[in-house]
Amino acid sequence: MKVAIVGCGGISHAHFNSWRRMEDVTIVGVCDVRPECMTEYVNACKAHPYEDCRTMLETEKPDILDICLPTYLHVEYSLMALEMGINVVCEKPISLKREDVARVYGTAKKHNCKFMVAQVLRFWPEFSELKEIIETERYGKLLSGEMHRLGYRPNWSWNGWMTKKELSGMVPYDLHIHDLDWLVYALGAPKSAVRYRTERPDQDFLHAVYDYGDYFIMCDSSWFKGKIPWNSGFRFQFEEAVVINNNGSLAVYDKDGTAQEGVAAADSGVLNLPTTDAYYNELRYFADCVKENRDPDRVKPEELETVIDLLNAF
Ligand SMILES: NC(=O)c1ccc[n+]([C@@H]2O[C@H](COP(=O)([O-])OP(=O)(O)OC[C@H]3O[C@@H](n4cnc5c(N)ncnc54)[C@H](O)[C@@H]3O)[C@@H](O)[C@H]2O)c1
Incomplete structure (x- = not known):
C-alpha cells in the first residue's frame, strides 16, 4: 500500500514511525511547506519530498493520505484528496465546526473513499482495557471517573498556529477532545455537564463534570506556560476496584491490593507524549479497512458531531 504524509511537524513523527513498522506499506511521499522538516524522513525511507500536496497526490497516486497538518487545514486537504479518490486518515480534530463532519464524510461517500479522524484514545491499550472493564462489569458497576491531561503551551507549533484560538480551538480542541471523544465513544453522550474554564494569554485550563445518571466523570485539561513534563491519566472507581492509569502504566487495585499491572508501551515519536x-494501532486499523474494503467505523461521524457540540459549549 502506498502512503503519503502531509504536514511533517510534531505529531507526524509518531505517524511516520508507525507506518514504517508496516511491511505492507511504502511511504511514497512526504509534504511540508518547510523543506527542512522532511529531510529526516527522506533520508530514512527515500520518500519523495514535496512542498505542494496536490502535486504530491497527482504524482505519487497514494492509496492513503495521512494528514498531520494544523487543525484549520484539515477539512480543505481532506476534501482535496477525497475528490481525487484517495483514502484519508486525518489527525484530530476534523474541524471546530459541526457542519464540516457531514461535508467531509459526504465527500468520502460520494467518491467511494475511506475516511477516518485519528482519535487515538480509541486505539490506546489502557483505554481499551478500561472500556472492557466497564462493559463487562468485571469489578462491578462504575461509580465515578477522573481524567486529566496537562502539557506545556505548544509554542513550537508552526507559526504559533496552536496558540491562536480561531485556528486551533486551544485546550478544548487540543487536549480535552481526547478524553471527551473517548467518553462519547465508550459511554455515549452525557446527560448534562458543568464546565469551568480560565483563558489567559499564556495559559488555558478547563474543568468539566459530565453527568451520566448512575455515575459522573470529572475531567481537567490544561496548558501551563512553562516546560512542564507531560502528565496525563485517569482514575476510575468501581464497586470492587479502582483502576488507575498514570503516564502509560495501568494498575487495578481491588480490596486486597494490586490485582493487575502494566500494558505494553512503545516509542511514539518526538513530541512530549506518553509512550x-x-x-500504530489506529493507522494499522485504517490501513486494514482500506485493504479489506471495510468501513472504518470505530470512529463514527455522529460521535464526532456530539463531541464538537460539547466542546463548543466551553
Ligand atoms: N493525536 C495526538 O496525540 C496529537 C498530538 C499532537 C497534535 N495532534 C494534531 O496534529 C495536528 C498537527 O499538530 P502538530 O503539533 O504536528 O503541528 P505542527 O505545527 O508541529 O506541524 C504542522 C506542520 O504542517 C506544516 N504545514 C503547514 N501548512 C502546510 C501546508 N499548506 N502544506 C504542507 N505542510 C504544511 C508545517 O510546516 C508543520 O511542519 C493538529 O491538528 C493537532 O491537533 C494530535
Whole structure:
C-alpha cells in the first residue's frame, strides 16, 4: 500500500514511525511547506519530498493520505484528496465546526473513499482495557471517573498556529477532545455537564463534570506556560476496584491490593507524549479497512458531531 504524509511537524513523527513498522506499506511521499522538516524522513525511507500536496497526490497516486497538518487545514486537504479518490486518515480534530463532519464524510461517500479522524484514545491499550472493564462489569458497576491531561503551551507549533484560538480551538480542541471523544465513544453522550474554564494569554485550563445518571466523570485539561513534563491519566472507581492509569502504566487495585499491572508501551515519536502503541494501532486499523474494503467505523461521524457540540459549549 502506498502512503503519503502531509504536514511533517510534531505529531507526524509518531505517524511516520508507525507506518514504517508496516511491511505492507511504502511511504511514497512526504509534504511540508518547510523543506527542512522532511529531510529526516527522506533520508530514512527515500520518500519523495514535496512542498505542494496536490502535486504530491497527482504524482505519487497514494492509496492513503495521512494528514498531520494544523487543525484549520484539515477539512480543505481532506476534501482535496477525497475528490481525487484517495483514502484519508486525518489527525484530530476534523474541524471546530459541526457542519464540516457531514461535508467531509459526504465527500468520502460520494467518491467511494475511506475516511477516518485519528482519535487515538480509541486505539490506546489502557483505554481499551478500561472500556472492557466497564462493559463487562468485571469489578462491578462504575461509580465515578477522573481524567486529566496537562502539557506545556505548544509554542513550537508552526507559526504559533496552536496558540491562536480561531485556528486551533486551544485546550478544548487540543487536549480535552481526547478524553471527551473517548467518553462519547465508550459511554455515549452525557446527560448534562458543568464546565469551568480560565483563558489567559499564556495559559488555558478547563474543568468539566459530565453527568451520566448512575455515575459522573470529572475531567481537567490544561496548558501551563512553562516546560512542564507531560502528565496525563485517569482514575476510575468501581464497586470492587479502582483502576488507575498514570503516564502509560495501568494498575487495578481491588480490596486486597494490586490485582493487575502494566500494558505494553512503545516509542511514539518526538513530541512530549506518553509512550504507546496506540498511533500504530489506529493507522494499522485504517490501513486494514482500506485493504479489506471495510468501513472504518470505530470512529463514527455522529460521535464526532456530539463531541464538537460539547466542546463548543466551553
Ligand atoms: N493525536 C495526538 O496525540 C496529537 C498530538 C499532537 C497534535 N495532534 C494534531 O496534529 C495536528 C498537527 O499538530 P502538530 O503539533 O504536528 O503541528 P505542527 O505545527 O508541529 O506541524 C504542522 C506542520 O504542517 C506544516 N504545514 C503547514 N501548512 C502546510 C501546508 N499548506 N502544506 C504542507 N505542510 C504544511 C508545517 O510546516 C508543520 O511542519 C493538529 O491538528 C493537532 O491537533 C494530535
